[in-house]
Amino acid sequence: MQKLVLLGDEAVAQGALDAGLSGIYAYPGTPSTEITEYVQRSKQARKKNVFCEWAVNEKTAMESALGMSYAGKRAMVCMKHVGLNVAADPFMNSAITGANGGIIVVSADDPSMHSSQNEQDSRFYGKFSMLPMLEPSNQQEAYDMISYGFDFSEKYHIPVLLRMTTRLCHSRAGVKRSEKERKQNELSLPEDLRQFVLLPALARKRYKTLLKNQDIFEKESKNSPFNKYIDGKDKNLGIITSGIGYNYLMENYADRKCPYPVIKISQYPLPSNMFKKIAAQCNELLFIEEGFPFIEDIIKGILPKGLRIRGRMDGSIPKDGELNPNIVANALGISVTKGKPIPELVVNRPPSLCPGCPHFDSFTALNEALKGYSKGRVFSDIGCYTLSALPPLESINSCVDMGASVTMAKGAADAGMLPSVAAIGDSTFAHSGMTGLLYAVNDKTPITVLILDNLTTGMTGGQRSAATGKIENICLGLGVEKEHIRTINPLKNHHKENVRIMKEEIEYNGLSVIVARRECIVELNKRMKAKKR
Amino acid sequence: MKKDIILAGVGGQGILSIASVIGYAAVDAGLFLKQAEVHGMSQRGGAVQSNLRLSDKEIASDLIPGGKADMILSVEPMESLRYLPVLSPDGWLITNTRIYNNISNYPDEKKLMDEINKLPHHIALDADKMAKDLGSPRSMNIVMLGAASCFLDIEYKRFENAVTNIFKRKGEDIINKNLMALKAGKDFAENAINI
Numbered sequence: 001m002q003k004l005v006l007l008g009d010e011a012v013a014q015g016a017l018d019a020g021l022s023g024i025y026a027y028p029g030t031p032s033t034e035i036t037e038y039v040q041r042s043k044q045a046r047k048k049n050v051f052c053e054w055a056v057n058e059k060t061a062m063e064s065a066l067g068m069s070y071a072g073k074r075a076m077v078c079m080k081h082v083g084l085n086v087a088a089d090p091f092m093n094s095a096i097t098g099a100n101g102g103i104i105v106v107s108a109d110d111p112s113m114h115s116s117q118n119e120q121d122s123r124f125y126g127k128f129s130m131l132p133m134l135e136p137s138n139q140q141e142a143y144d145m146i147s148y149g150f151d152f153s154e155k156y157h158i159p160v161l162l163r164m165t166t167r168l169c170h171s172r173a174g175v176k177r178s179e180k181e182r183k184q185n186e187l188s189l190p191e192d193l194r195q196f197v198l199l200p201a202l203a204r205k206r207y208k209t210l211l212k213n214q215d216i217f218e219k220e221s222k223n224s225p226f227n228k229y230i231d232g233k234d235k236n237l238g239i240i241t242s243g244i245g246y247n248y249l250m251e252n253y254a255d256r257k258c259p260y261p262v263i264k265i266s267q268y269p270l271p272s273n274m275f276k277k278i279a280a281q282c283n284e285l286l287f288i289e290e291g292f293p294f295i296e297d298i299i300k301g302i303l304p305k306g307l308r309i310r311g312r313m314d315g316s317i318p319k320d321g322e323l324n325p326n327i328v329a330n331a332l333g334i335s336v337t338k339g340k341p342i343p344e345l346v347v348n349r350p351p352s353l354c355p356g357c358p359h360f361d362s363f364t365a366l367n368e369a370l371k372g373y374s375k376g377r378v379f380s381d382i383g384c385y386t387l388s389a390l391p392p393l394e395s396i397n398s399c400v401d402m403g404a405s406v407t408m409a410k411g412a413a414d415a416g417m418l419p420s421v422a423a424i425g426d427s428t429f430a431h432s433g434m435t436g437l438l439y440a441v442n443d444k445t446p447i448t449v450l451i452l453d454n455l456t457t458g459m460t461g462g463q464r465s466a467a468t469g470k471i472e473n474i475c476l477g478l479g480v481e482k483e484h485i486r487t488i489n490p491l492k493n494h495h496k497e498n499v500r501i502m503k504e505e506i507e508y509n510g511l512s513v514i515v516a517r518r519e520c521i522v523e524l525n526k527r528m529k530a531k532k533r
Numbered sequence: 534m535k536k537d538i539i540l541a542g543v544g545g546q547g548i549l550s551i552a553s554v555i556g557y558a559a560v561d562a563g564l565f566l567k568q569a570e571v572h573g574m575s576q577r578g579g580a581v582q583s584n585l586r587l588s589d590k591e592i593a594s595d596l597i598p599g600g601k602a603d604m605i606l607s608v609e610p611m612e613s614l615r616y617l618p619v620l621s622p623d624g625w626l627i628t629n630t631r632i633y634n635n636i637s638n639y640p641d642e643k644k645l646m647d648e649i650n651k652l653p654h655h656i657a658l659d660a661d662k663m664a665k666d667l668g669s670p671r672s673m674n675i676v677m678l679g680a681a682s683c684f685l686d687i688e689y690k691r692f693e694n695a696v697t698n699i700f701k702r703k704g705e706d707i708i709n710k711n712l713m714a715l716k717a718g719k720d721f722a723e724n725a726i727n728i
Contacts, residue, residue: 005560030573115573171569171595174560244595251594325598337600339620343648345640346614349543351579352635384577459574
């Protein structure tokens, strides 16, 4: 078959389609979004009736995938690294239930925080859950690992975690597809109908199975086509790389001829024998990992004393941020090439709200409505509107995790900070804001919740928002008083009226919701363009 | 053969469409390719870049090492200078001269051009104007690509094929306008080198 030029994310998606995927479950999040979008655009997926609608959040995605697996079919769950925190409950327990149809959980990490609030390393979730884990080093491996991962998942009745990182997710390269397209599984229940019943007595048994399987998983890692021990003549140094760290190492040697022994890890649990071998052969070890010093920390404990170990921990490689060829060159003592410095007159150009963005008008009105009060009262959330923390708006005072605006405003109000305002997007509200709102309603907490409804999931590129058309009814259903659910149109020529409504609700000694509804300007432009054609 | 290119611009200016044309031409020429993009938050009007690597051998890293880029191709003049640390001493800087001013502290335009003119190997063109003169203001990107095309060791006709293919769905008129834009950029660069 001919080579396709694919993003790492797209290679995962194509790999899944060719491996008999029946459903993909995901909530958008950079850098994972393009996996699901690829499936949604794919003719192959449509023809085969692959389920690919967006989930409400990562937890619902993970659970639905587990249901599809129960029914015997192959399912994939995709999320960004912090999404796995949201899905952690079903994820951790899926290691105990195991799988029936194959499941692959894709978690895309964002070292350097290009588009995230932290740079947590999902491999810790792999170890924590004791699930086998794959970490591709390039686009081809990302493709190949999906079919391999599904087979593995079904062979051992266990979900498999696939860890991606931004640079691989969002980089294109040629990918060769397999000759054959696998058919989807038929419906089939698990052999043991109590497999997914985690009553303590049953869970204890299943947990023992998981523990027993660890040795088998390690043996699989030892024989994995993706893990390699590449010998080198010069034993002064041994190098351990994982994922795309391997590429940055090889970039520093012409024709990939590294003189030192190298271990390339792309499948976990770690094959300990490989490490024993390299430790016996070499005087010093260097760990090159995209992310936290995960392998370094585990392996350190089993190595002979006196062996010098270098990596993120001793500062040979910076403790934070993503790798690049130069960082690795420095660690290897190879001189680094450099161009000219950036001229002083070049200034930063941070991201900003698009011209015509409804959030700009919403926050301009909110700033004015809050003028009479001291600063620092607006709790916000994850989305484009987080950019309103920056000049010129400087409207918000928090951005922590999906949904935290509502609950943080509640906590601050409980502490006596009145007024307290929450500002949250429509998709984020559906994801994790509704439960917090119910909590505040039940306690009659006098907060003002501004729901910025741009009718889409804007930041990640305009995906379906689960709450579209339902927000007022959701708020009513949760018990918000009808007369304190106000809807405004965030436009410049409505500014005066919007400020008045906001002031009224901020002054109201009870819980109120203001829905600021206007379509995302990017989505509107897209729609207009499509109409013209 | 190896060509490492930094594509630069501001989120929304469409540098990724340049990348896809070069990518198409490169794969057509049987070359290996890696192209790292920026998605997500920075796309909202922030500085964006793409690392595009072409080679007749397999490519290891998705990122270009410092001081090794053969070219910076930028659709905005200030953005072109941001990536100088990655440009090799023999590398070319090819930039649009039309500024995109969405920040309050944008530098003085004349001083900016002075910095660009200091570089030994550079080509600066008002691609916005050239595209507009051709009656196709949205083809600014393709004018820039045309200017870069003579440095990439890929036959010109492959770029024409790539443009034709990528704009296939938009009809004959759009294809022709973009082919003219490609040629205009190429002619400008060839003239500039000869002087």
